[in-house]
Amino acid sequence: MQQNYPKIGIRPVIDGRRGGIRESLEDTTMNLAKSVEKLYRENLRYPDGSPVECVIADSCIGGVREAALCAEKFEKENVGLSLSVTPCWCYGSETIDMNPTIPKAIWGFNGTERPGAVYLSAALAVHNQKGLPAFGIYGREVQDMNDPSIPADVQEKLLRFAKAGLAVAIMRGKSYLSIGSVSMGIGGSMTNPDFLQEYLGMRTEFIDASEILRRIQLGIYDHDEFAKAMQWTKEHCMTREGEDFNPEHLKHSREQKDKDWEFVVKMTLIMRDLMIGNPALDTMGYGEEALGHNAIAGGFQGQRQWTDFLPDGDFSEAILNSSFDWNGIRKPFTFATEDDHLNGISMLFNQLITNTSQIFADVRTYWSPEAIERVSGWKPEGILKDGAIHLINSGSCTLDGTGQQSDENGNPVMKPFWEISEEEVEKMLDATTWYPASLEYMRGGGYSSQFLTRAGMPVTMCRLNLIKGLGPVLQIAEGWTATFPEEVFDIINKRTDKTWPSTFFVPRITGKGRFTDIYSVMNYWGANHGAISYGHIGADLITLASALSIPVNMHNVDDEKIFRPDAWSAFGSDNEGADYRACAAYGPLYR
Numbered sequence: 001m002q003q004n005y006p007k008i009g010i011r012p013v014i015d016g017r018r019g020g021i022r023e024s025l026e027d028t029t030m031n032l033a034k035s036v037e038k039l040y041r042e043n044l045r046y047p048d049g050s051p052v053e054c055v056i057a058d059s060c061i062g063g064v065r066e067a068a069l070c071a072e073k074f075e076k077e078n079v080g081l082s083l084s085v086t087p088c089w090c091y092g093s094e095t096i097d098m099n100p101t102i103p104k105a106i107w108g109f110n111g112t113e114r115p116g117a118v119y120l121s122a123a124l125a126v127h128n129q130k131g132l133p134a135f136g137i138y139g140r141e142v143q144d145m146n147d148p149s150i151p152a153d154v155q156e157k158l159l160r161f162a163k164a165g166l167a168v169a170i171m172r173g174k175s176y177l178s179i180g181s182v183s184m185g186i187g188g189s190m191t192n193p194d195f196l197q198e199y200l201g202m203r204t205e206f207i208d209a210s211e212i213l214r215r216i217q218l219g220i221y222d223h224d225e226f227a228k229a230m231q232w233t234k235e236h237c238m239t240r241e242g243e244d245f246n247p248e249h250l251k252h253s254r255e256q257k258d259k260d261w262e263f264v265v266k267m268t269l270i271m272r273d274l275m276i277g278n279p280a281l282d283t284m285g286y287g288e289e290a291l292g293h294n295a296i297a298g299g300f301q302g303q304r305q306w307t308d309f310l311p312d313g314d315f316s317e318a319i320l321n322s323s324f325d326w327n328g329i330r331k332p333f334t335f336a337t338e339d340d341h342l343n344g345i346s347m348l349f350n351q352l353i354t355n356t357s358q359i360f361a362d363v364r365t366y367w368s369p370e371a372i373e374r375v376s377g378w379k380p381e382g383i384l385k386d387g388a389i390h391l392i393n394s395g396s397c398t399l400d401g402t403g404q405q406s407d408e409n410g411n412p413v414m415k416p417f418w419e420i421s422e423e424e425v426e427k428m429l430d431a432t433t434w435y436p437a438s439l440e441y442m443r444g445g446g447y448s449s450q451f452l453t454r455a456g457m458p459v460t461m462c463r464l465n466l467i468k469g470l471g472p473v474l475q476i477a478e479g480w481t482a483t484f485p486e487e488v489f490d491i492i493n494k495r496t497d498k499t500w501p502s503t504f505f506v507p508r509i510t511g512k513g514r515f516t517d518i519y520s521v522m523n524y525w526g527a528n529h530g531a532i533s534y535g536h537i538g539a540d541l542i543t544l545a546s547a548l549s550i551p552v553n554m555h556n557v558d559d560e561k562i563f564r565p566d567a568w569s570a571f572g573s574d575n576e577g578a579d580y581r582a583c584a585a586y587g588p589l590y591r
Contacts, residue, residue, distance in 0.1 A: 080169025180301025395448025
């Protein structure tokens with residue numbers, strides 16, 4: 001389905017005085033805008049893999065009339081964020097972007113021939129006076145006026161702003177699809193439409209889980225695709241079905257297990273159709289169902305009302321969140337277990353920043369080095385010398401989380417789908433065992449995706465939490481995946497549920513605050529779930545959170561990497577406190 005993604009608007013701002021000054025700066029200013037467009041086009045992609053598109057104002061902006069013409073063009077061209085660039089002094093309030101709902105930044109060229117940095121300061125001051133926060137970008141080194149290059153530190157901020165701004169713009173107008181209701185009293189499952197609307201500009205679509213059953217019973221799914229999906233599942237998943245560890249008196253018959261496979265494949269088709277629609281349903285006479293719910297993310301309640309008598313959602317959630325299925329390699333969906341929308345939106349943040357599949361997991365257990373040695377007899381060493389956090393969920397996790405994708409040096413990675421090979425898909429499938437669900441947990445059956453994530457991947461775990469009287473807060477922890485010797489893992493794995501997928505996470509420790517040690521990270525985590533992304537993206541998440549007026553309550557990102565709107569510096573010299581005060585002052589973007 002073709003997406004109309006938001007574009008980046010680039011505003012070349014110029015000294016409006018004609019008769020020599022403006023004329024001497026026209027080419028330099030416009031070329032500055034074109035150099036940024038080239039940077040974005042070559043380095044950024046939309047979630048479908050296509051290059052990001054930019055729109056440059058038709059002329060340089062020297063005053064309010066040209067600013068208005070630019071705004072009109074941006075409105076027509078679906079611009080979702082704007083960047084103003086200038087190598088010179090310009091007129092502050094006459095040239096700034098006044099749209100209050102889109103993220104804004106200004107790059108003031110650091111050169112001595114013309115004072116682009118002076119305009120940057122003046123324009124940011126106007127933004128701050130008017131309550132329109134903007135990100136300020138100013139390079140460390142002085143450049144010559146005719147230097148067409150973009151310094152590395154400026155590139156970093158330009159890209160960081162664009163990633164965050166695109167995420168804000170892509171979420172706007174989309175839906176979170178909540179299938180079912182609250183799962184086992186989990187707070188994140190209490191989908192909060194006010195938060196989604198006011199902070200993210202998203203709708204909430206509520207669907208009762210009985211809609212899945214209705215579509216299965218009435219055959220409201222693409223039957224040809226089901227046949228294709230079933231054949232693929234038989235070849236790639238059923239052949240990797242694991243041992244049934246259930247007590248003999250609870251075990252399902254082979255006939256029932258085969259029916260369960262068919263059921264969970266149908267569930268997967270239907271959940272996808274509920275999110276994004278399916279034109280094939282229209283040809284079957286189901287025009288309403290064919291439309292879907294315009295969902296960019298979703299979740300399934302599952303436990304317990306559904307799973308007490310029907311197959312669980314583990315297979316569906318694992319496949320939807322993966323970068324492939326029976327139709328081939330494709331963009332992963334963002335789909336939350338137990339309809340934990342706060343973790344689902346955390347996954348969405350990560351995915352929009354990285355364009356990669358996301359791991360959903362319980363933040364289950366802190367294993368201290370002493371506890372590891374006590375239960376296994378093995379003394380932890382290397383990255384595990386201070387212990388690890390066991391991330392393990394009840395059978396549903398993206399198969400990308402196996403770590404079976406590789407970079408050019410053979411290191412485990414998680415890639416955007418357009419970089420994944422068929423060989424890597426086979427490796428991910430080969431690393432995954434589909435165990436019959438633990439029937440003491442999931443009485444209706446189903447299948448759990450079980451694997452152990454490969455060690456050595458840089459990852460970032462984040463989580464949104466809602467706090468009464470405060471609103472949303474975001475927590476972030478950068479670290480790495482790790483693994484134990486096989487015999488040690490076997491002992492640890494059997495202490496929870498050996499049919500579930502495991503990722504061992506070692507956060508980067510700073511020795512102070514929430515990151516004093518690994519225990520502290522676990523102890524201060526705000527909920528039972530976490531969203532885990534490939535890469536150290538904490539700085540990008542901090543920038544995104546500030547664009548949404550969501551304060552960050554814990555992180556282990558170096559201070560020099562933190563990039564927030566200029567106004568944040570006016571709220572105090574302590575970064576965390578200033579963040580809270582600024583977010584409270586500006587409030588939700590769409591209230």
